[in-house]
Amino acid sequence: MQLRQTALLYISFLSLASYTTSSALAHSAAIPAIFADDNEGPVLTGGLQGQIRDQNGEPAAGLTIQLKGTVRALSTDxxxxxxxxxxxxxxxTLVASGVGIQPLEQKVEVRRAETTTLTLTVQESILQLAEVQIRAAKGLRERETLPEISTTAIYAGKKSEVVNLAALDANLVTNNSRQVFSKTPGVMVWESDGSGMQVGVSVRGLSPNRSWEFNVRQNGIxxxxxxxxxxxxYYNPPMQAVERIELVxxxxxLQYGPQFGxxxxxxxxxxxxxxxxSFETQQTVGSYGLFSTYNRVSGTSGRLQxxxxxxxxxxxGWRQNSRYGIFNGFASISYAVTNKLRLGFEVSQLYNESQQPGGLTDAQFAQDARQSSRARNWFSTPWTVPTLKAEYAISDNTRLTATLHGLVGQRNSIGFTSAITTPDAPDATGQMANRQIDRDHYKNWGGEVRLVSRYNWLGQQHALATGVKYFNGHTHRTQQGRGDRGSDFNLDLQTELFPRDLSLRVTNVAAFAESMFRLNKRWTVTPGLRLESLQNDISGRLSFAANGSENRVSQQSSRQFLLAGIGTEFKxxxxxxxxANASQAYRPVLFSDLTPAAVTDFVVDPNLRDARGYSVDAGVRGKFRNYLNFDVSYYFVNYNDRIGTLSLVNEAGRxxxxxxxxxxxxxxxxxxxxxxxxxxALAGRSAVGYLSLFTSLGFTDARYRNLRTTSVSNGQVNETNLRDRFVENAPEFIGRFGANYSYRGFTLTALMNRVGKAYSxxxxxxxxxxxxxxxxxxxxRVFDLSASLNLKKRYTVRAGVNNLTDERYFTRRAGGYPGPGLLPADGRTAYLSVGLKL
Incomplete structure (x- = not known):
């Protein structure tokens, strides 16, 4: 019911926007042409319009037109x-830029109560036939790298990738990650959630568990x-709404957080x-009752977007007991208060309900991977992220950005959580067992201020990026609650209290600074520092003792430390x-590390340390003309002070x-x-279409250099070391091989995903x-086939088959929810989508 109500609310918003936008934005043009700008007193205004053409005299659509040193920017229609x-x-100073053209700058005068009109011509960046360049831009743009300097960060010398989803043939409806990251080498994907509700990815032998080794952001938040x-x-946006994915x-x-990933x-x-x-819609149907509707409205009028x-x-769902419903909503508005200051607000919202089919034993998987013995397990993660943004252009070369953001979310699960070898069946009285309820409530807020400035020194242009971040998070965790004996999704507690009731707090203050020094036109060096102050606090009830008293916990951890890094790039x-770059990293002590298990005689080391280490990259990347893109690199990740549990004997012999x-x-x-x-490469142009062949390979040797383990036998502690064992969930080989064919508005992509064995x-x-x-x-090994057809730049038809050969495989063994047990990946599924843009 809540899912339907939330969806209706946003659909009503879109309908209202469709009805009122044209008239409301038309009125915006009638706003008095007097604004308070950065100087004191009113400023009289005028207008600037024009047309951009290419060297052949054809209209140049989709170019970015920006007024240098301001926050005002538009795209050509x-x-x-x-x-x-x-x-x-x-x-x-008007700046026109875009893929495949040489940036153009033009000074222009804006006069009071007048509209200045321009007609400009841009040149191609490489003198080739326009048809060939359009093909190359489309076929080889699914993957790019981030620029040396952006308005919020410095990326020179870092291994970065940009996945352009608009140019990608993939199943974006269900967030198919192996297709989305098909050209991003070494990305490990957990394929245990066919709904695509949660994306679990990792790199370099790290854990893919809900992408938690990354600093995960949306629009930088x-x-x-x-x-x-x-x-x-627990939240990620629908891929149909995503323009690009940035991965560093x-x-x-140094600039985004201390995570190893x-x-x-x-x-x-x-x-x-x-x-x-502007209006965009995409309607999709597919296997096993798949239905999806995506609808978007947007626009710009004057200062308003x-x-x-x-x-x-x-x-x-492909498996039994795996049906789901997911709603995502997003709304944003921004206004250029002055030419130099833009203010904005945006809010993202998710509501979902998904049935969890649970795990299987290996014998059950071999018998029928689609079966499920858990019909009463459900999961839901309502999520709301509001954000206030401000952008201020101090000068042509200096920009200040600030955000104030919050998060109100939940993690809710109800189900029968015993081992998969224990059947969820009626007892001797004919009744089902009570289900377990676990709930988290998240209330977080924070802010971030960033300053990026370009400056000239010794005849070269350099850049400085600095920033300060504050985060305050509170998690209210209630677990092991006694739920009902039913099978639907509800969170009705059958007892007065949850046995476990914890208050978990985090306060973080961080400051960073990086400076890119340009030694000459080809060589840059970028050193940087990040100062962190972090405090974790846990308090509350861990469990009830047999006599009814409370087992309580109170743990605090506070520390400050400095991280350093340096990167370099040579053209x-x-x-x-x-x-090449080297950067220190750390993984903070988490709530789960500070919380004792619900067993007798469990002790948390009072000197428990954050996991710390460093990562090193070195590689070569680039492109040759319009037919070859490449990026080949070596990496080394050192992960110290991993946290675990040892069995020991105290002075009393216990x-x-x-x-x-x-x-x-x-x-x-x-x-x-x-x-x-x-x-x-061979012909330059073709009357029968174009073909691109691609491969992304990841070779990983992830091993423990030191890993203490213990056991107790007859009161004696036996210690061993798992030195040289492979890190779990880290296959040695991940390879994706594909071919993309395009002819005019038609594209066809075939992809093979090959992943080596791993240990759990x-x-x-x-x-x-x-x-x-x-x-x-x-x-x-899994094969995917996707195709798309664009007609008159307005209509779109997409179709595809995932897991074409109906391979039976799994990527994960789970010790708890959403298992426990082996979690199969989906077999063969298909989809068909039609879209319209106005």
Whole structure:
């Protein structure tokens, strides 16, 4: 019911926007042409409009037109036109930029109560036939790298990737991660959630568990439940709403946080900047009852921009007991108060209900991977992320950005959570067992201020990026509640209290500074520092004792530390670079580390330390003309002070569990991406279409260099060391091989995903346990086929088949929810989608 009500609310918003936007934005043009700008007193205004054409005299659509040193920017429409309104009088520098053209700058004068009109011509960046360049831009743009300097950060010398979803043939409806990251080498994907509700990815031998080794953001804002106490990402935006995914490995620790994995940032599609009203819709049907509807409105009129979408999808699921319903909503509005200051507000909302089919034993998986013995398990994660943003252009070369953001979310589960070998069946009285309820409530808020400035020194232009971040998070965790005996989704507690009731708090203050020094036109060096202050506090009831008294817990941890890093990049040619960076990282002590288990004689080491280490990258990347893209690199990750539990004996001779720092692991390997267009390379142009061949490879050697384990026998502690064992969930090989064919508005993409074997535990157990929680995760191979057809730049048809050969495989063994047991990946599924843009 709540899912339907929330969806209706957002659909009503879109309907209202569709009805009122045209008239409301038309009135915005009639706002008095007097604004308080950065100087005191009123400023009289005028307008600036024009048309951009290419060297052949054709309209240049989709170019970015920006007024240098301001926050005002637009895109050219289908006819190459742009129109700035309410500009304070004065002299401006107009900058036109886009893929495949040489940036163009033009000074222009804006006069009081007049509209200045321009007609400009842009030149191609490489002198080739326009048809060939359009093909190359489309076929080889699914993957790019971040620029040296953006308005919020410095990326020079870092290993970065940009996944352009608009140019990608993939099943975006269900967030199919193996397709989305098909050209991002070494990305490990957990494929245990066919709904795509939660994306679990990792790199370099780290854990894919809800992407928690990354600093996960949306539009630059933290969206995980708590980056420092419980960093699981229970929310991710629908991929149909995402313009691009930015991934920075390892070296993101200085500017975005200390995580070993780096940065994972979902950038949503921006508001249409070439018209006051734009509408986009995509309707999809597919296997096993899949239905999806995605609808978006956006526009720009004068100083005002707005953007909103609703996305709803449901399906019965490939496995038994795996139906789901997901609603995502987003709305944003921004206003250029002056030419230099833009203010904005945005809010994201998620509501979902998904049935969890539970795990299987290996024998059950071999018999029928689609079966499920858990019909009463449900999961829901309502999520709301409000954000206030401000952007101030101090000068042509200096920009200040500030955000104030919050998070109100929940993690709710109800179900029968015993081992998969214990059937969920009626007892002797014919009644089902009571289900267990676990709930988290998250209330977080924080802010971040960033300053990026370019400056000239010794004849070269350099850049400085600085920032300050504050985070305050509170998690109210209630677990082990007694639920009802039914089968539907509800959170009705059958007892007065939850046995476990904890208050978990995190306070974090951080400051960073990085400076890119340009030694000459080809060589840059970027050193940086990050200062962290972090405090974790836990208090509350851990459990009830047998006599009814409370077992309470109170743990605090406070520390400050400094992280350092340095990166460098050298251009061998205009489009080919050598890069390298080294950056310190840490994984803070999490709530789960500070919370004693619900057993007698459990002790948490009072000197428990954060996991710390560093990562190193070195590689070569670039492109050759319009037919070859590549990025090949070596990496090394040192992960110290991993946290675990040892069995020890106290002075009284009693066994107890001791949670402490127990080991170190090292990951090293090669990540390689190559894409080649043989038709463009050999013929330059073709009347029968174009073909690009690509491969992304990840070779990982992730092993424990030191990992203490203990057992107690006859009162004696026996200690062993799992040195040289492979890190769990870290396959040695991940390879994705594909081909993309395009002809005019038609594209077809074939992808093979090949992943080597992995172990599910640090003991490297090969033979599966009876409960399927440990054992080998075998190698597998999966094929996907996707196609799209664009008609008249307005209509779109997409279709695809995932797991074309109906492979039976799994990527995960779970010790708890959503298992326990082996979690199968989906078999063959298909989808068909039609879309319209106005």
């Amino acid at each position: 289908a006819n190459g036109n742009f129109d700035f309104r309410s500009l304070p009088t004065g002299t401006y 933290d969206i995980s439940s708590d980056p420092f106490g419980y960093p699981e990402a 490995r390892g070296g993101a620790s 780096g940065l994972l940032n979902y950038v949503l599609k921006p508001a249409a900047q070439d018209k006051p009203f 707005y953007n909103a979408y609703v996305d709803y999808r449901r399906a019965d 061998l040619a205009q489009d080919i670079s050598l890069y 066994t107890y569990q001791f949670r402490t720092n127990i080991g170190r692991s090292v990951s090293r390997g090669v990540e390689a991406y190559v894409e080649f267009d043989p038709i463009v 535990d640090a003991n490297n157990t090969v033979n599966a346990s009876a409960n399927a929680q440990t054992g080998l995760i075998p190698a597998y």
